[in-house]
Amino acid sequence: MVADGPLAPVLLPRPRLLGIAVRAVMLAFMAALSLRAAPTLGVLGWIALIAVAAVPALLMPDHRVIGPLARLAEVITTCLAAAAITHIADRPGAGVGTAAIVLSYLWVPVVAATLMRRRYEVPVLLGAAAVVLVAARLIDPELARTGFTGSSIHWLGLTAVAAAVSTALQHSLLSQRDSPQPYAEATRLLTQLRSVARQLPGATLDPGGLAEHLLDEVRAVAPASRAAVLSASGGGRLVVLAQMGADRVDWETGLDADSAIADAWASQQPQTANRSQARSAVPPGTEVSALVVPLIAGVRTVGLIVLEIDAPAAYPPAMISQAAQVAAPAALRLEAALLFDEVRSIATSEERQRLAREIHDGVAQELVMVGYGIDNALAALPDVDATTEELRVLRSEVTRVITELRLSLFELRSEVDRYGGLATAIADYARTVGQSAGLRVHLSLDESTARLPAATEAELLRIAQEAITNARKHAGAENLWVTCTIDPPFAEIEVSDDGHGMVDQPKEGRYGLAIMAERAERIRGRLEIRPRVPNGTTVAVVLGSAPRRGSV
Structure with a gap:
């Protein structure tokens, strides 16, 4: 809490200012008590030396060389000052215990080293302090009478404890910051929800x-x-x-x-x-x-x-x-079902977005590069070469696949806007597909201000997208009619084309129909597939009862 560094943002909002404040308070504390024991200019001189040694430790605490050397200088200066001020105070009428006053500053540079995550510095700093204090005691035997040795051992021990506590606190805070606690909690809750959902009878989470x-x-x-x-x-x-x-x-x-x-x-x-x-x-x-x-x-x-x-x-x-008594126990069941529906919708939406990113950054980019390679080959070959025509056909096929991928990305990223509504989302998709495929799109939109549940709107959008995609890919149509009537809880989405109908529907198209049927069943809707007169196909999904005419 006295220095900048990797841990500083975790512990303190402004560590450099706090480092200055802590050192200033400690220096003022030492100066006041030391001057009381020995009111001489020599005491102020040693306090000033400690302050000078602290300046580079404050200005460049995380520098690879200057930071450690500055903290080492603080420790050595503090130990020398403790010996010198104790010697000055050791005279008739002077107080005892001055060494303890000055040595209380030792924990500042040592704890700063731990907060800088420079743990190798701690034993070096403590070792240097011990060496200087022992040397001072040997050089000046008179220090033995002042309790200098006991104070030195005492404060070296307290500083080591402070460093250990600081390191433990750092580990605890880092583990809290880096641990995926929200994800672990979400996993636990979702696991419980899955277990409960499997035990519930029938579709009780609908x-x-x-x-x-x-x-x-x-x-x-x-x-x-x-x-x-x-x-x-x-x-x-x-x-x-x-x-x-x-x-x-x-x-x-x-x-x-x-x-x-x-x-x-x-x-x-x-x-x-x-x-x-x-x-x-x-x-x-x-x-x-x-x-x-x-x-x-x-x-x-x-x-x-x-x-x-x-x-x-x-x-x-x-x-x-x-x-009210009948409704009371049902509230919790309904809330659980709504939350489950929301979680499923969010997970589905995020997975669709992830797939869109994967396709865009992977296969789509690689296909574009293949197209560029074919273009370069065509530019290098003569027009009359037999290989040229084959490359042109290949280039056309690559372009078609890239177009399909772009439409798939648009479909994956399409969502029902919270304010735009379901009909707007379906219309935007129909216009985009029609423009890319050369289809004339006819829209008929009738949407009330009331909204369907978000999960229901999402399923209806996917059904409409699949129907529009089938018409574009398999129908061979020139026109596409999209009709949306949405008046909750009723909704009807109808997609018609003037193509060749269901007779020549390929297997992948029939698979799309199966997916639409599953989606409709999930929201308790009805999927209707019928021929269009005089030609083509109509795919409709109906939710709820038929709308009442003449309602305001």
Whole structure:
């Protein structure tokens, strides 16, 4: 804590200033006590010599040569000053123990060496101090009467202990700084999560499935014409995890709105209302009862259950209490499922980014160099050479593969922007692919301000990307139609082309269809593949029930 060096940033924010402060305090302490024992200019002279020896140790503490020599000079000067000031003070009326006062400075350069991670210096400095102190005792036998020998042994021992403690502290701090503690903790928690997930029955870590089951349980004690489970998505809005009822409802998902939904989220208490909690129009004159039950895990609101029925005062206090009792144990299960979904999404996204970097820095760069090599060969060969045409064909194939890799990199790096939305991400990908493949892209986008869960949006984006890629690579199409209708919890993505259809679909294309089907099943969606009239193929993924027309 008195010098700059590799450990200094770990221990102190401004080690050089602290080194100056420590030395200044120690020198002032020695000067005051030594002058009290022997008020002469000689005492100040020796204190000044120690200060001069400390200057290079402060200015260049980590220099490979000057730093160690400066600290050695501090130690030797301190030992000589201790002997000299003790000799000066050894007269009638002078105090005893002056050697201990001066030798207390020894720990400063020695501990500085340990903090500079120059451990080989410590025995050298202690050895040099012992040699100087023994030599002074032999040269001036009068020092024996002042307790000089005992003070020397005492402070050499204390300095060695200080160096050992400093070294141990350094090891401890470095191990804390360098140890992968966050990764170890994450590994432990993820291992536990994996074990728990394997023991749970069925798809109990699926937020949508849990939400649907919860609605069934709550509606058994509190009847509802329409119901939904909402959860947070960031940005001050909620997402619909699941909903039930005769008709689809456009729920109010803003947390800053004047609604029972916003009040229940903020107060963490069940809320009732005599008006609908939806933005969709309710027929005039319809009497509505609404109940919003918060899902509380610990002290956090993780979601809401919204129930509505077209009848007045339909939720008495006893029914509200029963609904809250049913919802209470479900909150922790839902939070675990949402966290698991988020961890899986983050891991998937990071792995896609890593693969994109690997491909870009590896195979893609090597293929570009192969292309340059072919170009150089073509430039060196005559145009009429038979090999030239083969090289041109090879160069064309290399260019095609590089284009495919660039599109694959774009697909890997594509994500649903938190503010842009799913439809925007799909449209950007369709435009990029269409431009590279010479396809005319026709877009029809209808996206509400409400958002789907992030994991669901990610899966829908990958399904759309795979469908667009299949159309580009295998359909032989001229036109591509992409239609997005997103009104949570409903979503429908449709990709159509005017190519030659499914008859000549290659094996790799069918593998892509299997991947899309797996993704759709994961989010409880439906994948539909059908011929397009008069020619081509339509791939659609549908999530939730059909949208209600005429909703506001």
